[in-house]
Every structure is written in C-alpha cells, then in structure tokens.
Amino acid sequence: MPISGRYRAALTLLVLPLMAALAPVLRAQDAAGVGTIEGHVRAQGTSRPVEGAQVHVVGANMDATTNADGVYRIANVPARDVQLRIRMLGFASVTRNVTVQAGSTQTVDFTLSASAVQLEAIVTTGTAGATEVKRLGNTVATIEPPTFAPIRTASEMLQGREPGVVGLSSSGLVGEAMKIRIRGNASLTQSNEPIIFVDGLRINSSGASNANATLSNLDAIDPSTIERIEILKGAAAATLYGTEASNGVIQIFTKQGSAGPPKWDVTVSQDFSNYPTNRIDDNWGVPTRAGQLDTLKKLWGRNDLALYTPFSEPLQRKYFETGSAQTVQVAVTGGTQNLNYLVSGNYSDDDGPWAAEKLGGLAQDVVRRSGGRTSVNFFMTPKVRLGAQATYSNTYANRPQYGNNIYSPVTLLEFSKPDLGNCANSDPTGTDPDFGVQAPGVCKIAGNPTGSPNAFGTPRETAQKLAEITGDRFISSMNLAYMPTASLNVTGLLGVDYLSQTVTNFQPFGYNIDGVIGDDVYGDKGIQDTNNRQITLDVKANWTRDFLTSFNSAFLAGVQGFLTKVKYPGSFGYDFPGPGISRTDAAGTQQAYDGILETVNGGYFAQDQVAYKNFLYLTVGSRYDYSSAFGKSAAGVLYPKASISFVPSDLAGFHVPSVSSLRLRAAWGKSGRQPSAFAKFTTFAAQTGPSGAGLRPDNLGNPDLKPEVSTEVEGGTEIGFLHDRIGIEATYWKRRVNDLLFGLQYPPSGGFTNAQLTNVGVMDAHGTELALRGFVVQTPDVSLEAFSNIAFLKQKVVSLGAAPELKTGGSYARIRGYIREGYAPGEFFGAKLKQVPAGSLPYDINKDGVPDTEAEMLAFLSVPRDYTAIFNGSVIMTEDGINSDLGKPTPDYTGSFGANINFAKNWRVSSLFEYKGGHYTYWCLICGFRNASPVGTNSKLFAQTRATLLNPASTAQQRLDAAKVWANDLASLTPYQGLNEVSNGDFLRFRELSVTWLAPRSVASRIGGRDVSFTLTGRNLFLWTKYQGVDPEVSYVGGGGQVGSDGSYVNENFVESIDAFGFPLPRRIGLSVRIGY
C-alpha cells in the first residue's frame, strides 16, 4: 500500500531530526573501557529477595531488573565513577556511588525498605521525561499489577486500586466491557473515557457492541504483559496531552526484556464462575382459569398448583451453569547488555456461566483471546537506545442477544411467566392428552413452555441468533532514545494501532422453531466491519541543566500527533432462499453500507520545570493543539498549566516527630475535549428508498464550535510516618468545564431534528481523594501491608446557557435521567407517591382529583379486580407527575481497602474490598418490568398481590391491603416512571482474594524450575447491599455500547446506574500455577 503524503510527512517528522542528531554520535562512540556491576536486592525486615526492582546507571541508558532471586547484573558500564540508583514501587529508592573499573565486576548489594510514600518513584506520563514524583505538583498515580490477584483483563487491573479511578463493571456477561471513569464526568456529550497509551502509543480503547453485548478493546491487552500503569487524573496533570485529555490519561507500560540467558515464565490458570442466584427471584405466576390450571399442571408436572395460588419456577437459574475459563501465558526474556528481548504469548478461553447449550442455538457465552508480543531493546551505545514493540491479538466473542432487548433469550427468561407457559404449537388440534408436553417444562415439538411474552419469541428461538465479534489487532511502535549528554535527552516514537473488527449478526432461515417469533423468519444476516488505524507520532527533547548555584531546569519541548482513519463497510441481507445459507449476498433483499472517518489531532508542547535545591519545584508548560474537527484553517487551542511542589522533609534540619516525609503540592491546568469529526458542518445524508437515492437533513452544523475546556486545580500532600512505614496521600481537586459541548435541540420543526453540538454552559466538580497505606508488620516471618482509599465526588451542571434540559435515553420513556441546571448530571426525575391524609390512599379511582378514602377503595375492591384496574388511567396519585427528584446516579464516594499478608515464609494472602455509596441512586428497570409491566409481572410480590386482588375468596380488606402493596412497592413504568424503581445503590463487594504458596527453591528445582507458585483466587466473592435488584453494578449499557447516531455519548455517560436485564457479576474461583525456568 503506498504511503500517502500525510504519512510520509509524519514519518519525516520523526526520522529527520533524530537521524540528524544520531549521525555525529555514531561516529563518536565512547571507546573507553567497561566493567560490570552486579548484586542482590533484598527487602528490609523480611530479608526476602526483591524481584522486579529497576537498577539504573544514572546518566546512561543502562538498566537491569532483578530476577526472582533479587539478583541483577549490568555489563559494559563505562569505567568511571557512576551513580547506581535502584527503584521499586513500594520501596524507598536508594542511590549508591560506584567506581567501575575496566574489566572487573563490582558487587553492590541493596537492602530496600518498604515505603508507604513514593516521592522518589519515577513517572514519565505527562511530564518532562522520566521524573521523580516529588518534582511534580500534580498527582501521577502509579498502579503496579498485583502479582497474584484474580485479574483476567487490563480493565480489572484498574478497578479499585486508585482513589478517583473507577471501573464500572457493566454486568456479569462474559467479556462485557468495563467503563473507566476518572474523577467523574468532565463532559456531558463526549466520551468520558480517559485516553489510553501503551508505551507512548495511543491506542483505540473504545468498546464494541453487538446485540447490546459489549466488548472491551482495552482488554485485548494481555494483563500479564503489563509492568505498571500511570494515571493522570485530570486537566491539571494532563495538559501536555491537550485536547481529549480532560478525562485523564492512562498509560500502560509493558514489561521489557532483561539481559541474561533465556528465562521462561509460564502461567496456567483455571477459573470457575457462577452467578449468585440468591439475589435472583424465581419466575412467579398465578393460575386464574380452570383450563389454564390443567395445562399448567401438565406442563410443570406439578399437582400442587391451584387457582389464585402463586407458584414459581426457576426459569432463569435453569439456564445457569458453572462457567469455566482457561488461561495460558508464556513469556521468555533474555539477551545481552546491548540487546534484550521479551517474547510472550497468551491464550484464554472463557466460557461464562450461562448455559447456552441448553437452548440449542448458535448463541453461546464465550470469549476467546489469543496473542503474542515481542519487545526488543537495542542499546546501540550507552547513549542511544532503539526499541521496538509489536503486539498481535485475536479476539472472538459469541454472546447472546443481551440487555434491554426483546430478542434476548436472557431477557425473555427474565420476562417469562410460568402461568403463561404452554405447548400449544405441539398440539395444534388440541387433542393431545399431554397438551403437547413432553416433560416438565419441555414441549414435544414447539411451543412456549416458559411463558415468555408471546409476541417476541421464545428463549429457544432467540438463542438461535448468532451475535459474534471477531477482531484482529496489531499494535506496533518504534522508539528511539538518544542521550548525547547527561543533560540532553531526545526521544521519538512512531507507532500504529490497527484494529480490524467484524460484528456479525445472523439468524438462520426458519429459526422460529417454536412458531412464536415473527422477525425475519426466513433469516437475515448483518456484517459490520471496522478497520481502525491510529498512528501516533511523538517527538520530544528534554534538556536539564543547573544554573546559578541552587537551581536546576528541566526543559521539554515536543510535538505529538494522532492520525486516525476508520473505515466501516458492511452489508445486510434478509430472506434467505433456504436453510444453511449464511451469506448476505444470498438474501432476497440486500443492502450495503460504507463509511470513512478520518481525524487528525496534534499539537506542540513545551514545559520548564525549575528546581530550587532539592525541595522546591516549579513547573510551567502549555500545549497548542490543532484538530481536523474544526477544519484545516481553524486556529489551534492553547492549554496552559503550572504546578508547584514543596518537600519540607528534604530540607536540612527538618524534624517533626514521627514524620519522615512531607510534601505539599498544588497544580493548575487546562485540557480539552473536542467534538466529533463533523459536528461543525451542515450536512445532508443519503436517504435511500425504492424511488431512488435521495437526501435528507442530517447535521445542522455550528461554525462557532470549539472544544470544551476543562480547568482543574488541585492541591494535596503526602505524609510519611515512622520511616515511611505509614503513608497518607490527600488531594483536593476542583474542576470547571467551560464551553460545554451539549446536544442542543433546535426546534425539530426546523427540519434538522438531530441535536446539534453547541458550546453552551458550565459544569463544576470537586472532590477529595485520600489514600492510606501502612506496613503494619515487617518481620522475617510475617509481614502485613494494609491499605485503604476513598474518593469523594460532587458534580453539578451549573449552566446550560439558553439550552433546554436534556433527557438521557433519548425518546425512550423509561429512562429519566436529566441534564438539568443545578443538579448532578444524569439526575433522576420521576414519580414519587403522593403523601395522603390518614384514612386515604394514593389512588383516585373515581377521578375526582382527591385521594380516595379507604371506604371508597373498599367499595371498589369489594369485587375481584385485576391489577390493571388500579394501574391504568393514571389512577395512582403522584406528587408532581413524573417530575420529582429521585436522586443522582453517581455516588458521593467510592473506595477500596484490603491487605497483603506474607506468612510462614512461603504464603501470601491478598485481599481487596471495593465500595460505593452516598446518595447513590440505582434505577432498577428490570424491577419495574417484573413488578408492573404486562410483559413481566412475574415477581413473587406481584404474584401474591395479583392473586389476592383476583381471588373471589379474598375479602375487600385483603384486596385493600394488596392495593397498598401495589402502590407502595410494585406500580412502576409508564405512566409512573420511577415509582418503586429507584433504591439505594450503596454496596460493599469482596472484590479480590488470593492465597499463594511459593514453593521453596528445592521444590522448584525438582521439576527443573526456577520458581514455582500456586495461587487460589476468588473474585466478586460477596456482595453487601440494600439494593432491590440483582446487583448494583449491572448497568444499562456496557463500555462503548451506546453512542448515539449523532456521536453523542450522553447515554454512555449517564445511564450507568440503570439496571436493565443484565446478569449479576459472577463469583469466580480460580487456581493458577506459575513456573519460571
């Protein structure tokens, strides 16, 4: 494929300056003698070897990583006095001066002390190159992947580990994409996902969706390849990333090779999962007719059924099983001091706990991922390092139709009413004495045994539908680091993330095997390809120098660009000529789709960080950004930043009792979020039809459109006590987003009915993040590390300008979150039961506008009534229609706590609990359906209430009591949306547990291994909540699952606390074996 001029230009941007810089260097390589440094690294207190510690020769591109024995070795070190620095997350860094002699080996051992404060840890994201944390006025969170935790995806690695960083689980469907939120929502209509980089390369982290089941592209990254993750939480830290960084930046650093003979690491895991059925109500029904009763007795094989007596069947549990997942990860690393490599491969096969095979269709619940990664670092000279990474991954997902979807077998099972079950289609003449029933709950040929809502289909029919997502992804980058002097560092990166993804839907010819479903019964198939190519170019130079006597400057300047091109061809066809065909071009009616989306974002940035001595640091910087979204002639946008960091504990003579470290910091910065690619322009879209190709109004356009700009200020402190065995980190932040991009609805009567992105208003947010970590016990036999964090969040839509409020969920009446001035974004508004005087009920059956008295209701209920009589016609009285404030969908606080324990030399136990709470409202849509919708109404309480209302043997008083239950606990949905649907969503979840036995070296060596460990893991083991639904982490839509046709992310952003037809998070138990050779 020829390289376009644009990409040639991009390549030139990277290569020219670097090659120009390299040329003289390659001629002037240092010819002096070299030596070797090696040694052991152990932890103070426990004396255990420290694996993974970074040993670095200061001022040179020379590093080594300690192995499982805590051993490191660096060869070819210039024979002179050098500084050797060792860093390891969780430990205080140590620096030693070493004199290297040519041809000899120096042994330098280190003892690292655990440190709960990480002021000297090195971070590189959003900074002037590699920088110590203490030099930055903003927070840069670092997550080190827990070695033995029950983590199967990169998303899970982010969940619950850092205050203010939240992983929204979405639901318990296998592979369902998690949404990542950092400090809440910095945009109303644009994606609130942080942008994600892998080793400096920006990747496509959007999700994919098929039939309402979503899949994370972030999770295509093998978590075992991740060395650490750095997180910029907001504009104050992410300014240098410019437009699109206002929701934060996540940078994943992958493991790199280490010198030495080949070392193999193999991990094999087996997980089992199941759904917590104790929170899932069985399906209930009430026989109300004699003939129906006879049929039901036969259908369910139950003679205990009786008229007006509720009964239940475990229709959902029947289709649960124990899920099984296998994972194999293999990595080998080695090399010389000049060239090292790491090659890894992974395969995982996750068959979730939904028993798809019992329905016999094409739908399954499996996600398979496989891939490989290669990383090579070539230290051309002590001053030049060339690195190359390449990752390939393949993803296959086959999940059922899902979520709020009437063609989902999962939904239809949730809807099913056992009192409506029948096998009539197996007995069309009505003469079979068995009523067409073959066995309890099973029809002889066809039928609707579960009693799913008749019009939509049976679970068996909808399970015939295939919904696949397949993806091939190639991520590759090349980076060059050149350090001509100890004070000058130039780096460049050019990389590409290419994702080819295919979403396929197929329903076979004649899939209506029960004779119920009516949608395209001659079959249909849709294919949607997405070819997403994202190129990253990043060149920057970092120049450090001392000036005057006590000052130091670190100056950074660079250019960064992202070129994205997405092509999305597709086809659809329906009405196949016969069974067995699954090609769109074989269908009677065929359509083709096509589209291209190209965007270019880029900018220049510069920053200077000035240090005074070793305790005061001031940073100023800015980025000037361009985006193709505003046209080629549009001006750029400037995003400035400033920060200050003061470390009193580094002052000579600092002494505060028990306080070993103290830092104060403050930062201010701006970042942005650009609108979607065409939002600025007026466009007409194709409107095809039998009369020929036509045009229709599409995008209204807004020539004044600009990015929304997030301004954030934060201040905080880190305090270490007792030689940093206990550490506290506290941050307060405040954010204002101006020029909010809002889907302004102009009058639809103007012809352009899509909302138009417009900069309209202001949204404020502030929060506090606290983290506490302590090494409570540290002895050779036992160590205990405990941690806890909490993040508070308040958000408010301050102004929408002249724009009207916006309802989330579009026209879908059952979702009533609102973007409304003065409220949290997504605040729920709906029906609240009217408060009535004693002796009255919140009913107005006689429509006199006055609450009916109990006497009036008793008279009305003196005869049997169905529930519709006290539902239809707006007879239930509410306080303010459906406009009462019902609460907000985001919790006041989120957090986690846990502990890591080492004992008996070879045992480790780690735990993590996660919680959310505080004015946290969860909207249970499925509860509304199961309690009050004609197609649901299968909850136990509903069945009992209806039976009482209908039973001729009930007294009027009993019916009155039932009517009270109906109004107070059950009545929901239109015209009372919100009534009895919202409840407290606070929860505490036992998220992770792992118990590891590290085999003694003697045991490992018996099987030829270097080290061996066995880990028993558990995930989502217990849930404590008062939430009325199955799980307060089940969301209406998963990550990347609901982007509007106008590119709006309103629903993606603000329907997260709506529970609709999802599986609860499964409990997962697993066993991992790790062997190193």
Added chain:
Amino acid sequence: MPNIVSTPMHGVARRLTRTLVVGGVATLLLGACSSLLDVDNPNNVTPNALDNPTAAGALVNGAINLNANALSSMMNAYNIISDESFQTGSRDDYRLLDTGGLDINTNEYLQASYLVAMRARWISEQAMQKVAKFQADGSLADPQLLAQAYLMGALIYDEMGNMYDDVAISDRTVAGPNLGEMNMVQVYDSALKWLDLGEPIATGDNHANIVGLRARVRFDRAVWLMLNPPGTTPANPLVNDPQAVADATQAISEMSGDYIYDLLVDNTNSGDDASGGVGFEMNSRVEHTPDTAAFVTIDLTNKKPKAIIAKDPVTGLVDAAAVKMIGRFIFASDINHPPMAVVSKREMYLIRAEAALAAGDNATFDTNINALRAIDGKAAYTGTGPTRLQLLQWERRINLVFQGRRLNDMYRFGIKDPRWLSTSIAVRKPGCLLPIPLLERDANTAITGTPVCQ
C-alpha cells in the same frame, strides 16, 4: 539535587544542539502544515451541493423517501389510537395511545413520528423551492420532478393536519411559531396551493396523483372544520365538498383498475426513529395487533393475525376489500415495510359517495359505492341490509384501513374504541389529535398558547 550532573558541552554536543534546534524548527513548520488537517471524509453532502440543478432528483427523492418514512412512523403512533389495532407488546407508551391518552406530549411514539414528519416537511419545502427555481432558470431537465415535489409538499402538510393538533413551522435554527390548534386549517390551504401549482405541470400518473390528493385534501379539510374546536360529535358528520367531488371525479377518470399510489418504505428507511416503523412494530415485533373484533383472528401463540374475517355487511361474507386492503398491510411480501397508500381510486369513490349521501342523493351514493365494491367483485348494494351511513362507515373503514383516516372518522361518527378509558382525552374531547411533543415545545421559544386538548 539528585541525579542531575552538569556536563560542559563539547563540540559534538554543540553540533547536536544546533541539529536539534534545526530539526525542531523543521518539525514545527511541518507540523503546522494545514494539509495534515485536511482530512478526507466523503460520507455526506454539503448544503451548496443542493443548489446544483443536478441535485433536483436527489431532493425530490429525499422528499419522497422521507414522506414514506414519515407515513410509516405516523401510522405507527396513530393506528393504535383508533380501533384499527391494539397494544400487545411491552412498550408502555403504546398502551397510553391505545387507551385514548394521546394528549401526553412526552409519548415516545408521538415524538418519533413528529421528528420524521418535520424532517419530511422541511426537505419537501426545500425540494419545492429549489426545483421551482431550477425550473424558472430553465435548468430543470424533467418538469415532473417539480410536480412530484409539490405532491410531496402537499402530502406532508395534509398528514400534519390529520395527525396533529398543532405544529410549528421553523427553518433550521430559526424557531417558528405554532399555527395554533384553531388555525390548523392553514396546513390544508398550503397543501391545496401547492397542488394547484403542480397540477398544470403534472402528466400521467403524477397528474392523477395530484388531482386525487387534492380531492383528499379538500375532504380532510372539511373533516377538520367539522371537528374543530374539539369536544363534540358533529350533528351532521358527512362531508359534501363540491370541489373535492370534482377532483375525485377527475382523478377517477385518470385512474385505471384498482389504482393505488403507494409510497414504499425500504429497509434503510425503517428504524430511522424510535420505532422500527409501523410494519415492523405491527408485523414483526407485534407491539400492536389488528383489531380482532372486526378484522382478523390471531394466533394465540404469537398474537400474529391468522386470517382476515371482516364481514361485508351487505352479504355477510368475508369482505374481499378487507382481505385485500388489510392483507396487503399485514401479509405483505415484506411485512416490515408494507405499502403506505397516498391516493387511491377507492377513496375517490368514497368521497363522491359520501357527498351524495350528504346531499340525500341515494342513487348517486349507490352508484359510487357499488363502483367501489365492484373493484373487489363484491355484490352490489341495493339498499337492503345496512343503512347507507353504516355502509359508508364500513367501506371507509376497510378501504382506507391503516391509512390514517380512522380516528377522525370515529370522532365524527361518534364511535368510541372500547379500549379508551372514560377519562381519556379521546373520550372527553372528540377531535383531539396528537399534540406538539415536549421536545419541540422545550426547543422552540416561539411556541405560544396552552393546548386545548388536555
């Protein structure tokens, strides 16, 4: 100060620095090149392209296709209000409509229909204006495109009058006021104006369609005047508009056989709103089902129609007209996209028959009603059996089924759907139609007044 070692620059470093500076400047200059931002996105059409005469076809086709879409979406909300169909699915807002609660301005199907209708109105007016300009410029290759543009403009205005209590007429971002519930007759007047402009241009079927639609618009206008202000059932529900009769007579002379001008919705047109269109919602998703009292029997397993049972009140036999007209909607070859009738010879006979009945001319009524019945081979009506008024109502019901006429017929003939709640607006104020949705009211500051129908 940790890890920073100041090293004097030597010659190589100075050269390096110079190189880097030059490289950096080059980088900045290259980065500033606007060509990087000149991206290629060939997905849509820009506004100035519509001023090109070659866009005439695309404009008119856009109007036709959007009108088809609008009809599908409007019928989806409308049919279920009347006794033509009833709710069988899961969506609560259908239940509101089914029980006569059509005044709720947040109803998602009202909103969906309104959005598509407004899009169709705007593009139809654009088509009329721009194609007329092409015609005036002498750059219009096919004058029939202009005739079709007028036809579409008139159609959507007529449908707006039949479906909505009130509408606003805006242009892009410029909010326009609502016409007002008592002024909606203006939409029929506008439709007639455009049909008058189109009639001299049109030839062939286009001419028959324009004249036929003009008859229909005149008839619909008379019905609107009869039912407004809403709240009472008219004492004399029959329409006798001489101009409508004249147009109907002219149209009949130009329409051969069982002439029906349909708009066809294809798969890319459905799903363009909150629903999948009336065909999908009725025939695939089965959110609503044809009336089982008069029209069809249904399969209790899937609630889909099994057979058409509508009985001809004259013969007592299954009505062949019902079999055809209901059947083509619910048993269409593409059930998700049944044809949307705009003008039919059947309706022309009905307009003439009703006028005759209103005038007390039974012979002319019989002539026209029997001409209509003859289309389907039904036995002639001789005055025995049902009254002429009953027969007229029946023939309108089945010959215009699912075409958006039934609710107004129910209002003017005093018929109540048994599913309507006694407290519903449909019962309390006959004549009330769908309101301006809240979405428009919130967005349009030019809208004034409080709806009468609430």
